[in-house]
Amino acid sequence: MAKAEKKKAFKDWFDRAAARTLAAQVHAVWPSFDVGTFEKRATKGLSKLELKGRVQQFSDALAAGLPDDIPKALGILTDSLPPGRPDSEDITDGFVQWPVGQFIADHGLPHFEASMHAMIELTQRLTSEFAVRPFVEHRPEETFARLLSLTSHENLHVRRWCSEGVRPRLPWGTVIKPLVEDPSPIWPILDALQNDPERYVQRSVANTLGDIAKDHPEDAVRWAKACVKQGGPDQMWMAKHGLRGPIKAGHVGALAVIGFHPPKGVTATLRAKPKTVHIGESVELLATLSSSHGRKQSLLVDYVVHYVGKSKARAGKTFKWTTLELPARGEAELAKRHSMKVTTIRALYPGKHRVELMVGGQVLAETAFTLKPAK
Secondary structure, three states, X not given: OOOOOOOOOHHHHOOHHHHHHHHHHHHHHOOOOOHHHHHHXXXXXXXXXXXXXXXXXXXXXXXXXXXOOHHHHHHHHHHHOOOOOOOOOOOHHHHHHHHHHHHHHHHOOOOHHHHHHHHHHHOOOOOOOOOOHHHHHHOHHHHHHHHHHHHHOOOHHHHXXXXXXXXXXXXXXXXXXXXXXXXXXXXXXXXXXXXXXXXXXXXXXXXXXXXXXXHOHHHHHHHHHHXXXXXXXXXXXXXXXXXXXXXXXXXXXXXXXXXOOOOOOEEEXXXXXXXXXXXXXXXXXXXXXXXXXXXXEEEEEEEEEEOOOOOOOOOOEEEEEEEEEEOOOOEEEEEEEEEOOOEOOEOOOOEEEEEXXXXXXXEEEEEEEEEEOOO
């Protein structure tokens, strides 16, 4: 049997071949660009650099080989970009353009119009969500005004960029502290995009809402509630996705937005079977919910595992269980198998693990089991 091909490390997208590709596209529109010198600068000591270091070195090599006139340099880079991508998800071939965005972030701030034009073009090939962040932070008024005007752009990548670029806690991006403290400049952009027909754009709106919810859950719930009230299935999807943090935490307001309310007249029991398991095995959780209320209830049921830490208890981890319709004065029995295998994101340690049953954001029952070393 042939060995499976080793997956290419993300940082290795920026290699000698990528340097040649980038150099060739710039040289094609500006023949004065020294391809050989760029390649040497971009790839010097490359094996010792991680992803961000490689992108930065490629960008620095571009800066060294392009004109000192930044608007002219931005024009060359914009003209050098390959055709825009027609679909919304496949950007693998566009990764080589990432240093162009880094160049804009590093050198474009004093040149707003040229930089905006370059970012609008770049985001249709890869993304400009990282490039725009210095502008969001240091030139907020004109940047937010321009992004708001672009929320009706015909290109879905540009519309997505309007919300993705202003995420306060964008993964891999710098945290924009002013927006963490006060997200109010973001709301007009989300308002403008909440009816966008593309799920690709909707996902960005939801992710931006999720960022805000980490620091301002009440504000995020308020926006989501208004969005759902005036919308349809897409707006509900954005609310659910954007509020997934507060929903997991049992935030009553967030649960109400998606149609779940605190249980009325509900009692519950929870037990673990067996009471002792070994690392690598599973534990079965068995719950019973009983209602004394005179009407049926739609309930969201989660469970929280309080893992034993290496030296101290960890914060509980919430897991989805189910949603159900509990009949008036009725009863429901639930079973869930929970794996206690070690994963790449979670180490396991022997000891007593507490489990809570959370219904509609309220803890109604708890149990515990003992985890022992692997057999």
